[in-house]
Amino acid sequence: xxxxKTDLVLxxxxxxxxxxxxxxxxxxxxxxxxxxxxxxxxxxxxxIAPTIxxxxxxxxxxxxxxxxxxxxxxxxxxxxxxxxxxxxxVGVIAGAVGDNYQAIMVGMIMVGAVYIGVAIIIRIFGVAxxxxxxxxIVIGPVIMVIGLSxxxxxxxxxxxxxxxxxxxxxxYILCGLIAMxxxxxxxxxxxxxxxxxxxxxxxxxxxxxxxxxxxxxxxGYGNEYFKIIDFSPMTNIHSFFSVPDFLxxxxxxxxxxxxxxxxxxxxxxxxxxxxxxxxxxxxxLSNIIHKxxxxxxxxxKTLIGDGIATAISGCMCGSANTTYGENVAVIGVSxxxxxxxxxxxxxxxxxxxxxxPFMVVIETIPVCVTxxxxxxxxxxxxxxxxKMLIQEHIDFNKTKNIFIxxxxxxxxxxxxxxxxxxxxxxxxxxTSIALAMLLGILLNIILKDKENTEKIEE
Numbered sequence: 001x002x003x004x005k006t007d008l009v010l011x012x013x014x015x016x017x018x019x020x021x022x023x024x025x026x027x028x029x030x031x032x033x034x035x036x037x038x039x040x041x042x043x044x045x046x047x048i049a050p051t052i053x054x055x056x057x058x059x060x061x062x063x064x065x066x067x068x069x070x071x072x073x074x075x076x077x078x079x080x081x082x083x084x085x086x087x088x089x090v091g092v093i094a095g096a097v098g099d100n101y102q103a104i105m106v107g108m109i110m111v112g113a114v115y116i117g118v119a120i121i122i123r124i125f126g127v128a129x130x131x132x133x134x135x136x137i138v139i140g141p142v143i144m145v146i147g148l149s150x151x152x153x154x155x156x157x158x159x160x161x162x163x164x165x166x167x168x169x170x171x172y173i174l175c176g177l178i179a180m181x182x183x184x185x186x187x188x189x190x191x192x193x194x195x196x197x198x199x200x201x202x203x204x205x206x207x208x209x210x211x212x213x214x215x216x217x218x219x220g221y222g223n224e225y226f227k228i229i230d231f232s233p234m235t236n237i238h239s240f241f242s243v244p245d246f247l248x249x250x251x252x253x254x255x256x257x258x259x260x261x262x263x264x265x266x267x268x269x270x271x272x273x274x275x276x277x278x279x280x281x282x283x284x285l286s287n288i289i290h291k292x293x294x295x296x297x298x299x300x301k302t303l304i305g306d307g308i309a310t311a312i313s314g315c316m317c318g319s320a321n322t323t324y325g326e327n328v329a330v331i332g333v334s335x336x337x338x339x340x341x342x343x344x345x346x347x348x349x350x351x352x353x354x355x356x357p358f359m360v361v362i363e364t365i366p367v368c369v370t371x372x373x374x375x376x377x378x379x380x381x382x383x384x385x386x387k388m389l390i391q392e393h394i395d396f397n398k399t400k401n402i403f404i405x406x407x408x409x410x411x412x413x414x415x416x417x418x419x420x421x422x423x424x425x426x427x428x429x430x431t432s433i434a435l436a437m438l439l440g441i442l443l444n445i446i447l448k449d450k451e452n453t454e455k456i457e458e
Contacts, residue, residue, distance in 0.1 A: 009196060010338040012071055012289060022344060024197045025336050029345035030352070031203050032326040032377060033075045034362055035157070035370045040076035040319050044084050046104075049244035049353045050317035051076050056349030058309030058321035059342060065305030068339045069297040071331060072285065073346070074309050077322035079274050079431055083107060083266040084318060090262055092253050099252035101318065106255060107267035108314020114271040115307025119300040127294050134279065138440040140389040141405045143284045145412030145436050146277070146325055147381030154378050157371025171213050175228055176372030179206025183373055187333055196334055199373055206369035228368065233360045242356050247318045273434040274322055278306055280437065281323035284381065287388045288328065289337045329380040400447040404440050412436030 016022040037055055041048045055075035062074050087107050088098030122130070158176040160169055183202030186194055194201065210228040217226030279294070282302055286293045293302060309321040331337050352359045394401055410416075411432065418430040430438075 007335060008289060008337050009335040010341070012069060012291070012337050012339050014338055015340045016336075016338065021193055021196070022341065024193065024200055025334070025338070025341045026344035026348055028197055028199045028330055028334065029073055029327050029342060030348050031362075031365075031370075032199060032330045032373075033073055033324050033349075034365075035367060036078075036324065036326060037075040038363075040078060040081060041317065044081060044088075044318065046084070046247065046318040047245045049242075049359065050246045051313075051319050052359070053244060053350050053353035054313035054316040054319065055321065056346040056353070057316065058313045059346035059349075061309045061312065062302070062305035062321075063339060063343055063346070065308065066297040066301050068343075070282070070285070070293050070302055071289070071337045071339045071342045072282070072302070073324050073327035073342055074306065074313075074321040075324050076313075076317075076319035077274060077310075079270055079277070079322070080108075080111075080267070080320045083270055086266050087263060090253075090259050090266075091256065099250075100255060101247050101250050101252040102255035103253075103259060103263050104318045105247060105315045106260070107263045108318070108320055109311045110264055110267050111271040111274075111314070111320055112307040112309075112311030114268055115275065115303045115310065118275060119303035119307065122298075122303070123300040127299050130279070130294065130299065133441060134283070134437075135444065136388055136392040137394055137401050137404050138408070138437065138444055139280060139283045140385045140392075140394065141408035141440065142280045142412070142433065142437045143385030143388065144382045145385075145408060145433055146280055146284070147329075147378045147383070147385065148409075148413050149415075149433060150325070150374070150378040150381070154371050154374035157367040157374065159371075160368055169225060169228075171226055172228055172366070172368040175206050175210040175213065175366065176368040176375075178209045179203060179369045179372035180375050182206065183376055196336060198333060199330060199377075202373050202376075203365065203369055206372055207365055210366050210369060228366050229364055230366075231364055233363045237357050237360055239356060241354050244353055246316050248315050269430075273431055274320070275303065276434045276437050277431075278303065278323055280433070281325060281328060284325070284384050284388075285328050285331065287384060287391070288332045325381045326374075326377050329377040329384075332380050332384060333376065400444075400449065403447065404443045407443060408436045408440040411439055 010016065016025060033055065034052075037052060038048050040046075041051045055073075058074040059072075062070070062072060066072075084104055085098070087103040088100055090100045090103040092098050092100055158173055160172045179202045182205035183198045186201040187198035190198065190201070213226045214229045217223050279299070282293045282299070306321060306323070313319055313321045327342075352362065396402055396405075415432045416435055417432050418435060
C-alpha cells in the first residue's frame with residue numbers, strides 16, 4: 001500500500017495538545033468497546049471486571065510489541081465463546097457446574113503460541129505472499145462483512161429485543177436514535193473539540209434523553225414503559241476500590257496433563273480463524289490511516305502483540321484478546337489515529353476495573369444508546385470496505401470480481417459456518433467471516449484473469 005497524503009487530525013505518532021482533549025479522545029474508545037467487552041463474560045459467566053482490565057493490559061502489550069506504530073485497541077473475542085464454555089466442563093463430573101478455569105487458561109496460552117508461531121513464519125518468509133493471497137478484491141468485501149455481520153447486534157441493542165419481543169419499546173428506540181443523530185451532527189457540523197469527540201457527545205445525549213424518560217417513569221406516571229435506565233447496579237457500590245476476582249485466583253476443577261489434547265482441539269483451530277480476522281482489521285485500519293501496518297510495524301509484530309495479550313488475558317479473565325472494529329471505526333470517523341490516545345484508553349480501562357463507582361456508572365448506560373451509536377460504528381466498518389474497492393479502482397465489469405464479492409457477501413452476511421463435532425456444541429467452528437474470506441481466496445485463485453477480460457453484458 002502506497003502512503004497517501006493523510007487527512008488525519010492526529011497521525012499515529014502525534015499527541016493531543018491539551019490534556020482535556022487527550023482524556024475525551026480516550027474515553028471515546030472506552031465507550032466504543034465497553035458493551036462488546038463485557039458481553040463475553042456475561043455469556044460465559046466469567047468475571048467482568050478482570051475482562052475490562054485485561055483489555056487494557058492487552059492493548060498496552062500490543063502497543064509495546066508494535067513500537068507504538070499501530071493504533072489498535074484489543075478486547076474480548078466472541079470467537080472463543082464455544083471453546084471457553086466447553087473448556088469449563090473438561091474433566092468436570094456430568095451435571096456439575098463447569099469450573100475448569102485452568103483448562104481455559106491453558107487453551108488461551110496455546111492460542112498465543114499459535115499466533116507467535118505464525119508470526120515467526122511471516123518473519124522468515126515476509127508478507128508479500130500474503131498480499132497476493134489477500135488482494136483488495138478479497139479484503140474489501142471481507143471488511144464489509146465484518147461491519148454488516150454486526151448489524152443485527154446493533155439493531156437488537158437499539159430495539160431491546162434480546163430477551164423477548166414483549167420488551168419492544170419505542171422510547172428505547174428513540175433514545176438510541178437521539179444518540180445516533182447527536183453523533184452524526186457532532187461529527188459533521190461540530191467545531192474544534194466537538195467535531196473530534198462525536199461518540200462522547202452521542203452517548204451523553206442518548207443517556208440524558210434516557211435519564212429524562214426514566215425520571216418521567218418514576219415521578220410522572222409511574223409507567224414502566226418510560227424506565228429506560230436501570231440504576232440498580234449503583235446499589236452495589238460498597239467501596240471505591242476493589243481487587244477483581246481474577247481467573248488465576250479462582251479455585252476450580254484441577255487440570256490434568258491428559259486433557260491437553262482435548263483443550264488443544266478446542267482452541268487451536270479457532271486461533272487460525274481469528275488470525276484471519278486480525279489481518280482483515282489491520283488491512284481496514286491501514287486503509288484509514290494510509291499506512292500499511294502489515295509492513296510497518298509488520299504483521300509479525302502485530303500477531304506477536306495480539307498473541308501475548310491473549311495468553312495473558314486468558315489467565316486474567318478467560319477471554320482472548322482481539323482487534324476491535326468498533327475502535328477502528330472511531331479512528332475512521334474522528335480522524336484521530338494517535339497511539340497515545342489508545343494507550344490512555346487502555347490505562348483508563350485498567351483503572352475502571354479497580355474503581356468500582358465508575359464501572360457501575362458505565363454499566364447503567366442502556367444498550368439502546370450504544371445500539372444507536374453502533375449504527376454508525378458498524379456501518380462505518382462496512383463503508384470502509386466499499387471505500388477500499390473504490391480507491392483501488394476495482395473493475396466490477398469483470399465476472400471474476402463480481403463472483404468473488406458475491407460469494408463473500410452472501411456467505412459472510414448470511415452466517416455460513418462450518419461445524420465439526422456435535423452441532424449443538426461443536427469441537428471446531430469456522431466462523432462466517434473466516435469462511436467467507438477462505439471462499440474468496442479460493443475463488444480468486446481458481447478464477448484466473450483472462451487476456452481479453454470477459455465483461456458482464458448489460
